[in-house]
Amino acid sequence: DIQMTQSPSSLSASVGDRVTITCRASQSIRRYLHWYQQKPEKAPKLLIYAASSLQSGVPSRFSGSGSETDFTLTISSLQPEDFATYFCHQSYSTPQTFGQGTKVEIK
Amino acid sequence: EVQLVESGGGLVQPGRSLRLSCAASGFTFDEYAMHWVRQAPGKGLEWVSGISWNSGSIGYADSVKGRFTISRDNAKNSVSLQMNSLRAEDTAWYYCAKGNGYAHEYNWYDSWGQGTLVTVSS
Numbered sequence: 001d002i003q004m005t006q007s008p009s010s011l012s013a014s015v016g017d018r019v020t021i022t023c024r025a026s027q028s029i030r031r032y033l034h035w036y037q038q039k040p041e042k043a044p045k046l047l048i049y050a051a052s053s054l055q056s057g058v059p060s061r062f063s064g065s066g067s068e069t070d071f072t073l074t075i076s077s078l079q080p081e082d083f084a085t086y087f088c089h090q091s092y093s094t095p096q097t098f099g100q101g102t103k104v105e106i107k
Numbered sequence: 108e109v110q111l112v113e114s115g116g117g118l119v120q121p122g123r124s125l126r127l128s129c130a131a132s133g134f135t136f137d138e139y140a141m142h143w144v145r146q147a148p149g150k151g152l153e154w155v156s157g158i159s160w161n162s163g164s165i166g167y168a169d170s171v172k173g174r175f176t177i178s179r180d181n182a183k184n185s186v187s188l189q190m191n192s193l194r195a196e197d198t199a200w201y202y203c204a205k206g207n208g209y210a211h212e213y214n215w216y217d218s219w220g221q222g223t224l225v226t227v228s229s
Binding site (some may be wrong): 001032034036042043045049050055087089094095096097098099100101 | 144151152153154157166167168169202207212213214215216217218219220221222
């Protein structure tokens, strides 16, 4: 199975900060890497698909980059509604696997 | 608007069975793969199973292979997960998710249901 390692596991940031979350795959997954946001007691929501494509309706402050094994999710200016947990997901290989999550908290 | 509504969760004893269902609306159901993803309380996400548009291709996580069966009924716009020989470690929120294409491989999940809780305990 492909292991997905996210870092950091959690971070504290202030409104307006630039936030970067990384995801590393244990082998190449080309660009089959996707990012989700999950708020407490809610279902995950797709933010970025295929490494860098912004899902319809998602604010442009979210962006993704990377390929092969190293990927990044960036929030250019953190907003109050962005405090949540973020997961990366690879669909290059079955079983599809997720990162362990990064919790973004208010500083 | 895409809607996915799960049902069938509840409390079940170890070794027993449970069947989850997901009713879909707001899109052409038979053109998309569907998936089940679970999340143990306070934990991360785990893909459980995926099924292609015509049921021709199916995949399972190793942790459920041989115990869980995914199926779909395109006439009823629904996907199901039959869960047998349940274990305590199967306790989780189970989400139904829509894939982005016909095949279950290479998917991202662009819509999710609100989830149904399965608790396996004596």
